Amino acid sequence: MSKTNIPPHLNDRIVIQTQDFSLSEEVNLLEENNNEDGAVVTFCGRVRNNNLGLDVKGLTLEHYPGMTEKSLQKIILTARKKWELGRITVIHRVGKLFIGEQIVFVGVTSKHRGNAFAANEFIMDFLKVKAPFWKKELTSEGEKWLDAKSSDTNKAQEW
Amino acid sequence: MSKTNIPPHLNDRIVIQTQDFSLSEEVNLLEENNNEDGAVVTFCGRVRNNNLGLDVKGLTLEHYPGMTEKSLQKIILTARKKWELGRITVIHRVGKLFIGEQIVFVGVTSKHRGNAFAANEFIMDFLKVKAPFWKKELTSEGEKWLDAKSSDTNKAQEW
């Protein structure tokens, strides 16, 4: 087997779970006993009520267990090589999710805000095109797998 | 009097206060009954334990009441002209603050994450160079007004 293992950074937290997460607990984990990092940037993605003009009632998130974690670890590692960063948390939910529910959380701390903003957006942009998650939307016209967006591919290529 | 008043956008929340704020309550306010916006980006700035190599014990934040609010409103208005945004919250604390305490919160929601990331960083970058706040640090070598950083001026000019 040629599996290459990337040891996770001590300050990385990667979680794939069906249950919801608490944004404030996650921010506490990023800040607790961390007085070096003045900047904390979070991104939270939620289920919208509308996509391409269709009413969305909810969605089901499928993923590729094992590859998901490895893919997120690689993205985080790349971000750590580009910017000086403190703690990084990535949480992605799977399974059934309804309107307004939280889907994904990315939290990044850094001494300087520019690095935290850039790394957070970088992680989201690459998660969108590299991490093996798939959304199936339940809309007023039935269930439908989402198509990947070329805008996401383009956004990731800009880094 | 030639005071020009910018009516605040219904979805703007600007708060200047001495007391701490709750990040999770602020995120709740951004998300509550808001199912159009899939993206929520927050920035939180905290008192670091170190600045330019000196141990920092805390700081005092002075501001120019009235101008502070107007200045933040203008920055938010400019952001709303540049990007399609949902709700925007800016909270800045004043008075005495100690290591690890929250200083500033910026929260932006949007249908699309790129707009929320850009607007949040834009608001922080302009807050840093336009909003009348001043920090006086208490370090191991006594109290000292912070000097403005040219890196902040340059960062704002890049927009």
Add this chain to the structure above:
Amino acid sequence: MIKVSFFAALREQLNCNETQLNVSESITVEQARVLLVESHPEWQQHLKNNSLLTAVNHDLVDDNFIVKPNDELAFFPPVTGG
């Protein structure tokens, strides 16, 4: 033996989560695809889709990548998480 997994829309189109290729030597991803279609002709239209992504041992790879016996191969549509 190479384990082969399918995900999301592709999994539903093939009506198959997982199968295997009984090979004792290394092959390319493209050769694996040909072998899968040989044993399941009805999969051809779905597996020939150019937009499909391929992973070997949890890393994204291209069609010329060499898959060895005991590797884990997976095919899936472009990802849409986040």
Add this chain to the structure above:
Amino acid sequence: MIKVSFFAALREQLNCNETQLNVSESITVEQARVLLVESHPEWQQHLKNNSLLTAVNHDLVDDNFIVKPNDELAFFPPVTGG
């Protein structure tokens, strides 16, 4: 009458939060500065500092901006919040 405020390090240097200029006509920011130094010669070195910012009625302005009676004028160092 024009109300004049000072903030942060400048406030401490001048040892003054607020003063006023008794003018009945419009003047430029630069003229206001000259009048302040005329009445407080010891302020000269601090008020001549090129890095100082000026606001009229809560908007940042430059030295040529016209200040009218009843306007609120403020001088302060570059800001350092956030």
